[in-house]
Amino acid sequence: MKDDRLIEYLFNLCSEKERRRIEAHLADSPGDRARLDALKAKFTQLDLVKDEIRAPEQLIADTLRRTRLAEPRPAVSWARWFWLAGTAAAAAVLLVVFVPRADRILKVAQAPATEPAADSKVYEVALAKSPEPMDALQPLPENKAESDFYVSPPAAPPAAAPLEFVAGERETPAGLDAVPAATTLPLAKVDARDKLRADNAALGLASADRSRAKVVARKEAPALAARRPVLMTAVGGRPQDADQQLVIDLSAANLQEHWTAGAGGCVTLSALRRGATAEITVSNGCEDGVVIRWNGRPLVHLTPNTATNIAVEIEAGESK
Amino acid sequence: MQDCQPLKALPRMSHRMHDETEKDEVLMMDYQHGHGPALETLVRRYADSLLGFLVRMTGNRAQAEDLFQETFLRVHLKAATFKPAHRFKSWLYAIAAHLAIDQQRKSGRAPAVSIEADDERLMNRLPDPRPTPADEAAREDRKRQVIEALDALPPRQRATMVLAYFEGLSYPEVAAAMHCSVGTVKTQVSRALRALARLLPEGGPS
Numbered sequence: 001m002k003d004d005r006l007i008e009y010l011f012n013l014c015s016e017k018e019r020r021r022i023e024a025h026l027a028d029s030p031g032d033r034a035r036l037d038a039l040k041a042k043f044t045q046l047d048l049v050k051d052e053i054r055a056p057e058q059l060i061a062d063t064l065r066r067t068r069l070a071e072p073r074p075a076v077s078w079a080r081w082f083w084l085a086g087t088a089a090a091a092a093v094l095l096v097v098f099v100p101r102a103d104r105i106l107k108v109a110q111a112p113a114t115e116p117a118a119d120s121k122v123y124e125v126a127l128a129k130s131p132e133p134m135d136a137l138q139p140l141p142e143n144k145a146e147s148d149f150y151v152s153p154p155a156a157p158p159a160a161a162p163l164e165f166v167a168g169e170r171e172t173p174a175g176l177d178a179v180p181a182a183t184t185l186p187l188a189k190v191d192a193r194d195k196l197r198a199d200n201a202a203l204g205l206a207s208a209d210r211s212r213a214k215v216v217a218r219k220e221a222p223a224l225a226a227r228r229p230v231l232m233t234a235v236g237g238r239p240q241d242a243d244q245q246l247v248i249d250l251s252a253a254n255l256q257e258h259w260t261a262g263a264g265g266c267v268t269l270s271a272l273r274r275g276a277t278a279e280i281t282v283s284n285g286c287e288d289g290v291v292i293r294w295n296g297r298p299l300v301h302l303t304p305n306t307a308t309n310i311a312v313e314i315e316a317g318e319s320k
Numbered sequence: 321m322q323d324c325q326p327l328k329a330l331p332r333m334s335h336r337m338h339d340e341t342e343k344d345e346v347l348m349m350d351y352q353h354g355h356g357p358a359l360e361t362l363v364r365r366y367a368d369s370l371l372g373f374l375v376r377m378t379g380n381r382a383q384a385e386d387l388f389q390e391t392f393l394r395v396h397l398k399a400a401t402f403k404p405a406h407r408f409k410s411w412l413y414a415i416a417a418h419l420a421i422d423q424q425r426k427s428g429r430a431p432a433v434s435i436e437a438d439d440e441r442l443m444n445r446l447p448d449p450r451p452t453p454a455d456e457a458a459r460e461d462r463k464r465q466v467i468e469a470l471d472a473l474p475p476r477q478r479a480t481m482v483l484a485y486f487e488g489l490s491y492p493e494v495a496a497a498m499h500c501s502v503g504t505v506k507t508q509v510s511r512a513l514r515a516l517a518r519l520l521p522e523g524g525p526s
Binding site: 003004007008011013038039041042043045046048049050052053054055059060062063064066067068070 | 356
């Protein structure tokens with residue numbers, strides 16, 4: 001009898017009928033019985049590597065740590081689906097609100113870089129503890145104390161170099177073309193006043209506890225195709241800000257001291273891509289508030305809050 | 321007389337504890353609903369057996385530990401796709417087997433001699449009675465030959481064989497883990513055993 005049949009018999013891989021047939025054959029064949037015993041002995045050697053292996057505690061701890069750090073969270077619940085549906089509905093409403101305004105956004109975005117002098121004024125978006133709703137964007141009163149809003153006089157803003165962003169600090173998401181590391185993308189123009197006022201009025205964002213404004217900047221991006229994500233770091237930013245995807249450079253020197261390493265800076269912009277809406281978060285570390293200057297020109301003044309958010313929409317320039 | 325408030329069953333909240341007898345599938349459902357400690361219970365429950373399976377699959381402790389972490393990372397990331405009608409054990413081994421087979425295919429069949437050069441080699445982790453230096457040498461030689469024989473099997477045959485023989489999974493469980501029929505499992509095991517019969521030295525362990 002062939003070894004193959006004996007092996008199938010040995011490991012119970014054959015049918016019951018076949019099994020009985022082999023047993024009958026073995027009863028009359030001492031040679032095959034001896035061969036079966038030899039096979040048994042041979043396979044017993046597998047037990048040499050059958051011993052139990054103990055997983056070290058460190059491996060278990062490392063594994064659990066990796067799962068905790070990994071996203072997404074596995075939670076699946078009806079509440080989550082309702083939340084997602086609600087978010088989708090809100091996004092749809094925003095689309096309805098903003099799509100008719102797209103031509104205006106683009107128009108503002110493509111306006112010449114030179115701005116009238118009046119644009120250099122500071123516009124207050126909202127005060128954190130203002131008891132009453134206020135216009136989303138109000139020019140500062142002439143007699144308003146500068147210290148209320150500025151640590152340094154607005155009349156003499158620092159001669160900040162044009163804010164530039166250099167791509168390549170972060171890994172580009174998989175599936176998308178990488179941005180050339182040497183690409184320098186100057187933010188050539190920011191229009192603020194009318195845009196902020198109109199958008200905030202449209203959004204009803206004059207509430208006291210959440211300051212929001214929309215800023216449209218035209219980013220000269222000759223090497224970028226539309227919708228390619230650009231993850232950048234501000235030129236001149238501090239090393240500890242490197243873990244932020246983008247830090248808006250606050251030009252006011254006196255505000256710099258409120259940038260705390262632990263908080264990673266007062267103002268961070270989570271992402272920058274064409275047509276995307278990012279959030280700037282102003283942390284409590286900025287006790288004097290934050291004046292966001294873009295391209296050296298003040299845009300908005302945000303007073304400290306637990307977490308003040310400003311939605312920033314950045315229009316990337318088309319390839320030239 | 322004081323009012324006796326009826327005892328209410330505690331809702332299944334995130335604070336509830338898991339005991340050792342909690343079914344795997346129940347733990348996975350809890351984890352799906354955000355209960356983090358459920359995964360830890362599962363990791364600890366299967367740590368030894370899964371690591372053993374991966375060591376026998378790869379023949380390399382370091383690779384096995386990497387795959388061990390990767391397996392549970394996949395469990396975490398794919399937790400939402402787990403269905404309670406399935407057995408967690410089969411699902412877990414399916415992930416691990418897939419990863420191990422994939423790694424073997426990427427890196428080519430692991431050379432059997434690698435266990436000689438690897439300080440963490442499988443045979444060094446096995447208990448050794450060490451009766452005499454001569455017996456020890458013979459035993460180590462047998463182990464090496466067994467590992468070489470397992471290494472020589474094609475990845476799927478090896479995974480099927482390890483799951484059925486070493487990990488003690490039933491044929492239906494192996495079939496679920498390998499995404500094939502019970503008949504295919506028996507065929508794979510049969511082929512693996514025939515190959516091992518040729519590759520293993522004659523005689524039993526010394």
